[in-house]
Amino acid sequence: MSTPCRLALGALIVFAGACRTSRPAERPQPPPDAAAPTPAVQDAAAAADAAAEDDVPENVRDQRAVLRRCPAPAGTPTLVPDPGSYDEVDGPWKPASRRTAADAPPPVTATCSAMEGRRRAALARLPANAPSTDDDAHVESVGRCFYAGRGAWVLEPGAARVRREPDVTGEPVRYVEFAWTLAYVQPDGQVVRLRRPAGARGRAWWRVFHDFDGDGVAEAGLRGEGPGAAVATLYAFRDGAIAPYARGAGVDAETPVDVDSDGRPDFLQESPFATANTCGPSTFTGVPEVAHALADGGFSRDDAVAREWMRQRCAGVTPATAEHILDSGVGPGREIVGMVGCLRYVGVTAEALQRALDAQWPEGADDHCWSRPDVVRSVREARLPFQVPPCALDANGR
Numbered sequence: 001m002s003t004p005c006r007l008a009l010g011a012l013i014v015f016a017g018a019c020r021t022s023r024p025a026e027r028p029q030p031p032p033d034a035a036a037p038t039p040a041v042q043d044a045a046a047a048a049d050a051a052a053e054d055d056v057p058e059n060v061r062d063q064r065a066v067l068r069r070c071p072a073p074a075g076t077p078t079l080v081p082d083p084g085s086y087d088e089v090d091g092p093w094k095p096a097s098r099r100t101a102a103d104a105p106p107p108v109t110a111t112c113s114a115m116e117g118r119r120r121a122a123l124a125r126l127p128a129n130a131p132s133t134d135d136d137a138h139v140e141s142v143g144r145c146f147y148a149g150r151g152a153w154v155l156e157p158g159a160a161r162v163r164r165e166p167d168v169t170g171e172p173v174r175y176v177e178f179a180w181t182l183a184y185v186q187p188d189g190q191v192v193r194l195r196r197p198a199g200a201r202g203r204a205w206w207r208v209f210h211d212f213d214g215d216g217v218a219e220a221g222l223r224g225e226g227p228g229a230a231v232a233t234l235y236a237f238r239d240g241a242i243a244p245y246a247r248g249a250g251v252d253a254e255t256p257v258d259v260d261s262d263g264r265p266d267f268l269q270e271s272p273f274a275t276a277n278t279c280g281p282s283t284f285t286g287v288p289e290v291a292h293a294l295a296d297g298g299f300s301r302d303d304a305v306a307r308e309w310m311r312q313r314c315a316g317v318t319p320a321t322a323e324h325i326l327d328s329g330v331g332p333g334r335e336i337v338g339m340v341g342c343l344r345y346v347g348v349t350a351e352a353l354q355r356a357l358d359a360q361w362p363e364g365a366d367d368h369c370w371s372r373p374d375v376v377r378s379v380r381e382a383r384l385p386f387q388v389p390p391c392a393l394d395a396n397g398r
Helices: 008-014 039-052 058-069 106-124 137-141 304-313 319-324 336-345 350-360 372-381
Strands: 152-166 172-185 191-194 201-210 219-225 233-238 241-244 255-257 266-269 274-276 283-285 289-293
Touching (some): 106 152, 106 172, 137 172, 172 201, 172 241, 201 255, 274 336, 274 372, 283 336, 319 336, 319 350
Antiparallel strands (some): 172 191, 201 219, 233 241, 255 266, 266 289, 274 283
């Protein structure tokens, strides 16, 4: 069953994406002796600019305006202005654009065909009233090879069964679950297996494929359910064995986005700021950090790219914003854990932020669907890898 609804993507949309940012290209300036544009031309240009913003949420427009007044320092890396989710990104890490069977050695395709046959047979043995498997990421991932250089990654299928469990709202749901084994098909068609990643159980699905270390075999990001599988882990095939990708230790590969357009997928990381939604079965999270993929196969969470990502996401939040934490009209922030997180990133100390919370949101006050104890715990416990310079909304720094 899919994991409980965690609004990490919601936080990206509600606070910081609604935090999608972009800086419109500036029009080239005419040479000094060129004729000035006529008022009609100027009006048309202004109308075009306004029309381009018509379908953009108000808080996104606010943030774009802030970033135009507060451009990045010279030498700062240029980031993709509107990074999408995994499903919206084209690239070699997306399974849909994987190499085809025609590119693989015949022994590999033969083994993969057998895996497909076992998958179909397992599904055929399900009862007639089994739930639909259309658009089921787990079922789509099991038994299908993803060609990764000289061989192929596959979740080797075992038996399929129908399970029934309550969802996050407590309502019973039925779904199909495969038994599976993480495996790699070698060029000679032989299968190397990692029986079950530590802590994983139940359903699993692929998140990413990319050759980070340049050895000719793509690493694979796999998400599995279970207490020890709360993140998507990168695996590598090297020296005849499958093992977690050492250069990606500690990186959650759940959400790949190429934020700096260098052809390598970076990964959004869950914010250390979070609160339970006391009005429903979900969790609100703050602005995600980014693990930037490096040319040497490693990742950085505090280099220039990671810092610029957060600077853009927190545009408009300054230390003065701490006086208005619960005011949703301040800055592009519309959700408290995003606001609280950004205040820490722009240099407000945990102690100062605690005092501001106590003054504006005393213990026992309306929780506004946010758990005050969770917010306070985030403030006290979050360890940030860096700070970024604040970008003011106006001349008053608000």
